[in-house]
Amino acid sequence: MPGRKKQTNRVLILITVLLCILSGAVCTRSSSELTPAQSQNRLPDMIVADSETGTSDDTGKEDPFSSPSVSPTPAPTEVPAGSQVALTFEDGPDIYTERLLNALEEQDAKATFFVVGDAASDFPDTINRILNTGNELGNHTYSHETLTKLDSSEIPYQINDLNQVIEQLTGTSTDLLRPPYGAVNETVQENSDFPIILWSLDSGDKDTSEIGDIVQKVLENVKDGDIIRMHDTHETSVAAAEVLITELKNRGFELVTVSELARSKGIDLKAGEIYKNF
Numbered sequence: 001m002p003g004r005k006k007q008t009n010r011v012l013i014l015i016t017v018l019l020c021i022l023s024g025a026v027c028t029r030s031s032s033e034l035t036p037a038q039s040q041n042r043l044p045d046m047i048v049a050d051s052e053t054g055t056s057d058d059t060g061k062e063d064p065f066s067s068p069s070v071s072p073t074p075a076p077t078e079v080p081a082g083s084q085v086a087l088t089f090e091d092g093p094d095i096y097t098e099r100l101l102n103a104l105e106e107q108d109a110k111a112t113f114f115v116v117g118d119a120a121s122d123f124p125d126t127i128n129r130i131l132n133t134g135n136e137l138g139n140h141t142y143s144h145e146t147l148t149k150l151d152s153s154e155i156p157y158q159i160n161d162l163n164q165v166i167e168q169l170t171g172t173s174t175d176l177l178r179p180p181y182g183a184v185n186e187t188v189q190e191n192s193d194f195p196i197i198l199w200s201l202d203s204g205d206k207d208t209s210e211i212g213d214i215v216q217k218v219l220e221n222v223k224d225g226d227i228i229r230m231h232d233t234h235e236t237s238v239a240a241a242e243v244l245i246t247e248l249k250n251r252g253f254e255l256v257t258v259s260e261l262a263r264s265k266g267i268d269l270k271a272g273e274i275y276k277n278f
C-alpha cells in the first residue's frame, strides 16, 4: 500500500536524521574533550624539546624557552683563570701619583713604585700612602744614575742613599732594585744586595703622549706573569694606567706587586739575580 510505504519511508528518514544528529554530537563532544588533553601533552613536550635542542617548535609562535639555551659568545679577550701581572712605575713619586693610587684603590689593584731620592723627599705623604695601601716601594737609585757607568764602589751608594731616604720617611726599607734604563752588567749584579727587577713588557709611555697607543701596546702583548713598565711622572702615562687598570681587571688579570707575583709563581727572589717576568 502506497500510504503505508510513505510512512515507513518517513520513519527511516527520521531515524537517519536522528543518527546523523547523534553522531555529530559525539564527534563534537570528543573533539572538545581532546583539545585540552592535547594542549596539556604538548606543553611539556615543547619545554623538553626546546631545552635540549634550543629550537622552536613548528607552530611558528615565538618561543619563550629558546633563549636560555643560547650561550653568549665568550669575550675573545678573556685570559686563563689565575692570570696575574705586575704594573711597575718608575721615577716618581710625582704630582700624578696620588691620582694613580686612587685608581688602583678603586679597582682593588696593586702596583710597584720604583722611586728616586729627590722625588721621594718631595712627596713624603705619597711615599707613605703607597705602602699603607698595600702597594710596593722599590729602589730606582738615589739620583737615577746609569749604574753600568759607575765604579763598583759607587753603585752601593746609589742604592743605599735612596734606602736611607725611604727609611727616614716610612721606617722600612726597599728590597727590590730597578736599575735606571734597565742598565745592568756583572758589576751591578755583584754590587746589588737586592734582586734586580727589569720588565717583560715596556708600555712605551716615555716615547709617546698618545694615551691610546700606550693602552694598545700593553693590551695587545700582555700575558700571565708579565712585569709591565710605566712611569708615573707623565700625566698621559697615568691616564693610560687608569684605562689599563680597569681593562686588565675586566679581562681577568689580577694586578699584584712584583713581590706578590714572584711568590705566587713560586719564585724565590735572590740578590743580584735579574728577573724580567715570572
Ligand SMILES: [Zn+2]
Residues within 6 Å of the ligand: 090, 091, 140, 144, 180, 181
Ligand atoms: Zn727610570
